[in-house]
Amino acid sequence: MIRRAARILAVPAVALLLVSCSGTDVGGSRASDERWPQWDETADAAEVSEFMKVAVPEGATEAKGAVQVNPREDVYLLSFVTSEENAEDIAKDLRSEEPLEDRKVDLAPQGERFGHLGLPEPETVEGARWVGVCPPCVGDKRRSKMQWIEVYVQTLKADRARVYLQAF
Incomplete structure (x- = not known):
């Protein structure tokens, strides 16, 4: 039996x-x-901007966007160059309780994400300021589909700044 x-x-x-x-x-x-992550080759800055609910400011240059497809959650990347004031307004619009601040991190970047856009990883850019937030945690209903969004602002010259946004 x-x-x-x-x-x-x-x-x-x-x-x-x-x-x-x-x-x-x-x-x-x-x-x-299948190997992960993969890149959605059809994604562009407009699609990523719409997902993040972040408007690329009028007059911004070098707008680039990408979506890294992962088994559990996709990562949305957006970067552009705009005025320092616009960059700071975008950071404030994330509704973080903390202001943009220098981020002193001894960790390596989270893989090569912005490198896919031909940019250095923002964690490696000297003097880049950072702020991140959990949209549902701060009641940001516009971004309810995101678990996390962060921005790095790299001051360039002549009142210009490169904005790096990452969301998942």
Whole structure:
């Protein structure tokens, strides 16, 4: 009787093992050997701006956007050059309880994200100021689809600043 029960249980176990090793998920829709992250090659600054609910200021230059596709949550990237005043207004619009401040972090950047846009990672830019916020935590209903949004502001010259925004 015990041998028969063991055989009955072995059949589903073997079937489950074969499915898990077959290279597809249970629904068969996505190959398990796909590499993550991936880039959505159709995403642009306008799409990312719309998702973040951040308007690229009129007169801004070098606007670039990208979406890094991940299995659990996508990462949205947006960067542009604008006036220092516009950059600070964007940071204030995130509704953080903290102001923009120098971020002294000894950690390496979170992978090469902005490098995909041909930019240095903002964590590595000397003098870049940072602020981040959890939109649902501060009651920002405009950004309720995001768990986190952060901005880095790099002062350039002649009252210009590069804005780096990242959200997921």
